[in-house]
Amino acid sequence: MTVFILVSGVFTGPHVWADATARLTEAGAEVHAVALAGLGGPVPAGGTEIDLETHIADVLAVIDSAGKEAGQEIVLVGHDYGIHPVLGAADRRAEKVARIVYLDSGLPRDGVPALAAVADRGLREQALQAAGGSAEGAGAALAPPERDAWQFLGSTAGIPDAALDRLTALASPQPLGTLLRPLTLTGAAAALPTAAVLCTGNGASIAMVQAQVDFGEPTLQAFADPRVTFFELHTGHWPMLSDPTALAGTLLKAAAGEGHRLTPRRATEAQPFLLDVPELPRERSGNVDLYLPPDARGPRPAVVFVHGGPVPRGARPTPRDWPGLVGYARYAAGQGVVGVTLDHRLHAVTDYATAAADVAEAVERVRADPRVDGDRVALWFFSGSGPLTADWMGRTPPWLRCLAANYPVMAALPNWGRLDSRFHPANAVAAAGSLPLVLVRAGLETAAVAATVEEFLTAARESGADIQVIDVPNGHHDFETVDRTDESREAVRHAMRTVLGHLTV
Structure with missing residues (x-):
């Protein structure tokens, strides 16, 4: 028999697990939804402050009282913030735990508080303000969100209205000490089997995690x-409310050791570009690489290729050396224009302003190069750099002849929280005027990313923007690498012809 110990996230208590618990129990499992102190559980006597250690103790108490029968295996499930007390408890009772399940949660690290995993800028600022200078928020609590604000903590897709009403009505203030006190881990539980359940409606997917592993993200290598x-569950951030049946079935499979296994880091740097392009050398200056046409005479137009992300800070090779971007730059140079790749500092969803400054500075250096026609430049964005397009549509300079984007993320994904309104292309496109826009759309894009693209295209059409969409019906995100097909090759050729057509008129 499996014993599931379920730990919920911020502002929530054991009530959120009611439907999933019923289904797990029907399947023969023993289930305990933990009532964390202050979040449905009793407040410690004697005025003791509630912090992360308090919640770890709550989980430990359930572990110590459960799974008494021979052959029972304890599976700890942590949703959202709940993974922090789960890991803290597993670290202290590793010998009693059979498996840990990360349910649409972050990846906590030793010495790092839970607040660091909160993507929403508004919630982080609210927490720090409520702490009032106290390092661990002694005695303070964070007010629960209003009904319409849950979406900033994660996608509410699929939650029935009545369930969302109940979630709001039963929400509790979150003791700040639970978010501000660092998690302490000894590594005792590092060898335990684990499972991760990703909610695609919240912007996560197995493919994205595999990409992070391939980037070389050190903290994710163990996930291979x-x-x-x-x-994957094709629902929002609260699957226990939006699809408890699917969640229960997934937890049972996770407990049995089923699921998809990642491939250890793949040598993506060895994967050639999907088109045959000339082996042109690069000229490197700072964070910018230039690929010049082999027969360049006089200043030439330039195409600046802007990589996506977020990309881990220590990823090697860096994006400007990725074969896909190098291939695009060499392809452009082979067509008679200057191809440009660059590295920018989009290492987290909080880094868009920094990345925007890096891109703007790099573009000005490219335009100042005497071999570049500074009055004829195109910018070509990829994937997670999509929000950066807003700056260029909102203040289109006369030298910008075309703006292109491949499988772009055109708004904050649900698990990003609130992004600065400056980086919302759907709001900026009305100011694009006659700037030619080219969007290469992957037909098999993830639902969360596709929704941001559709929002942008709707705004573009309503504003009368000059936009051309190039569809890759059978293409996935990053189709040039994932789908090395004739369809993908033709899409790349079509997009390049279109961009160069706007550059050379």
Whole structure:
């Protein structure tokens, strides 16, 4: 028999697990939804402050009282913030735990508080303000969100109205000490089997995690271990409310060791570009690489290729050396224009302003190069750099002849929280005027990313923007690498012809 110990996230208590618990129990499992202190559980006597250690103790108490029968295996499930007390408890009772399940949660690290995993800028600022200078928020609590504000903590897709009403009505203030006190881990639970359940409606997917592993993100390399399995649920951030049946079934499979296993880091740097392009050398200056046409005479137009992200700070090779971007730059140079790649500092969803400054500075250096026609430049964005397009549509300079984007993320994904309104292309496109826009759309894009693209295209059409969409019906995100097909090759050729057509008129 499996014993599930379920730990919920911020502002929520055991009530959120009611439907999933019923289904797990029907399947023969023993289930305990933990009542964390202050979040449905009793407040410690004697005025003791509630912090992360308090919640770890709550989980430990359930572990110590459960799974008494022979053959029972304890599976700890942590949703959202709940993964922090789960890991803290597993670290202290590793010998009693059979498996840990990360349910649409972050990846906590030793010495780092839970607040660091909160993507929403508004919630972080609210927490720090409520702390009032106290390092661990002694005695303070964070007010729960209003009904319409849950979406900033994660996608509410699929939650029935009545369930969202109940979630709001039963929400509790979150003791700040639970978010501000660092998690302490000894590594005792590092070898335990784990499973991760990703909610695609919240912007996560197995493909995205695999990409992060391939980037070389150090904290994720352990997720390619065969003891780690992955599942996707096609719903929002609260699957226990939006699809408890699917969640229960997934947890049962996770407990049995089923699920998708990641491939250890793939040598993507060895994967050639999907088109044959000339092996042109690069000229490197700072964070910018230039690929010049082989027969360049006089200043030439330039195409600046802007990589996506977020990309881990220590990823190697850096994006400007990725074969896809190098291939695009060499392809452009082979067509008679200057191809440009660059590195920018989009390492987290909080870094868009920094990345925007990096791109703007790099573009000005490219335009100042005497071999570049500074009055004829195109910018070409990829994937997570999509929000950066807003700056250029909102204040289109006369030298910008075309703006292109491949499988772009055109708004904050649900698990990003609130992004600065400056980086919302759907709001900026009305100011694009006659600037030619080219959007290459992957037909098999993830639902969360596709929704941002559709929002942008709707705004573009309503504003009368000059936009051309190039569809890759059978293409996935990053189709040039994932789908090395004739359809993908023709899409790349079509997009390049279109961009160069706007540059050379």
